[in-house]
Structures are given as structure tokens and as C-alpha cells.
Ligand SMILES: [Zn+2]
Ligand SMILES: [Zn+2]
């Protein structure tokens with residue numbers, strides 16, 4: 333399994349209109365401190381989150397949106413789903429027809445994705461006619477469900493990140509390798525831990541929105557990130573060979589890349605950066 337990290341920011345880093353010390357440093361240093369909205373590509377055909385920066389990052393890293401066959405959507409927040417990008421699949425926008433895109437998401441997330449598509453282009457994603465127009469197939473997936481397609485096996489994991497609109501984390505299994513993509517999320521729930529138990533992860537990419545601060549909202553800060561690693565060790569998801577990365581980085585308590593990477597290494601993990609490639 334090949335993973336290309338397309339974006340590692342919480343709605344982008346530096347934050348658009350922020351002039352704090354961390355955002356200023358990122359503007360000066362550039363490089364790995366510039367972060368697009370969080371999203372990853374698996375091999376060349378499976379995307380997690382069609383966020384607003386995906387078209388830019390795919391092109392930057394030599395990837396072709398036309399090769400995408402599967403989309404796993406974690407949730408509906410604007411830094412993870414950009415309806416206008418999906419609408420470029422409509423026949424009046426496209427000159428050469430693309431292959432079908434299979435979309436997997438929580439049923440409520442699908443409902444809100446549909447509402448946004450309808451508002452933009454008056455296309456009903458959930459109807460056969462609308463799905464045909466967009467050349468997509470829609471699939472419900474709920475926490476605990478396992479779906480298989482091509483040679484992937486995907487397990488959806490519960491998260492309390494957005495209980496109103498439906499949100500999920502995903503374990504991707506392919507050829508004896510497991511990847512846990514765990515953003516956006518607060519502390520892992522009891523159900524989530526049950527769903528994850530004994531799945532030995534090769535790579536974990538997890539929410540680390542905040543750094544050394546005493547708040548976390550519906551995300552993780554440094555203290556909670558470390559606590560989740562401990563929980564995952566106890567349920568045999570993490571052993572000494574598991575590579576752990578932080579993503580969804582915000583400017584709140586998270587400095588420029590090299591500084592937070594140095595601090596992360598002391599705790600046994602790494603900070604992901606845009607364009608990072610992993611081979612599992
Ligand atoms: Zn987010
Ligand atoms: Zn800032």
C-alpha cells in the first residue's frame with residue numbers, strides 16, 4: 333500500500349487571516365510548515381476526503397484525479413469536503429468521461445453532501461439520475477461496518493467528532509497491511525476501541541490539531557494524542573513496528589514543522605507533512 337499525504341492542516345496552516353507568531357513563522361520558513369487541508373491518497377485510486385485543496389495537492393504531487401475510483405469521506409466539515417470539486421464531474425463541465433467514483437460515507441454525511449450539491453447544481457446525488465450525471469455510486473457506511481472493494485477491506489470506526497452530521501474514522505486493509513486514518517477526532521470512544529481491538533496497525537495517522545494547550549474541543553491536543561497512543565497499545569493496535577504520525581495541525585500550540593517534529597520524536601511519533609509518501 334502506498335500512501336501520499338495530500339494535506340496535513342486544520343483548515344490550512346498558516347491560518348488565512350491570522351498573524352500570530354506561529355503563522356508568521358510558517359510564512360517566513362515555508363517548506364513543511366505550509367499545510368493544505370487534511371486529506372490522503374492511497375495508491376492512485378482511493379482518496380480519503382475530497383477537501384478544498386485536493387485538486388491542487390494531487391497536481392502538485394504528480395497525481396491524476398482521473399484515476400480515482402473510490403472516495404471515503406470522513407465527515408462534512410468544509411476543510412474535508414468541497415462540493416464544487418465533485419460538481420466538476422457533471423457532463424456540462426467534463427469533456428472526456430471519467431471512470432465511476434464510488435463514494436462511501438456515513439448516511440448523515442451523505443445527506444449533507446447531497447444538500448450542498450443540490451444547492452450548487454440542483455443535482456440530487458441520492459437519486460439514480462443524479463448519481464448517473466455525476467458518474468458516482470453512493471454507499472452508506474456506519475461505525476463498525478466492514479466493506480470490501482477491489483483488494484481493499486475498509487472498516488469504519490466510531491468517532492464523537494461530529495455527532496450531528498455523522499463522522500467516521502477508517503482502517504484500510506490491503507495485502508496484510510493496516511493503515512488507521514484517524515482525523516478528525518476527540519478521544520477514542522469505548523465503541524471505537526472495541527472496533528479497533530487487535531487490529532495490528534502498520535501506520536497510524538491521527539488528529540493532533542492542538543499542541544501543548546489545555547483545550548481540545550472535538551479534536552486532540554498533545555496530551556490527549558499521547559493518551560490515545562497508550563490506549564491503542566493496550567488493545568494491541570500499536571507495537572514497536574507501528575509508525576505513528578500526527579496530522580490536522582493547527583497554529584494553536586503547534587509551531588513550525590521542524591520544531592514540532594523534534595518534540596514529537598521525543599515522544600515516539602512524527603509529524604506528517606504535505607507531500608509525504610509512505611510505503612506499507
Ligand atoms: Zn478538519
Ligand atoms: Zn496563527
Ligand SMILES: [Zn+2]
Nearest residue numbers: 407409493516
Ligand atoms: Zn472536522
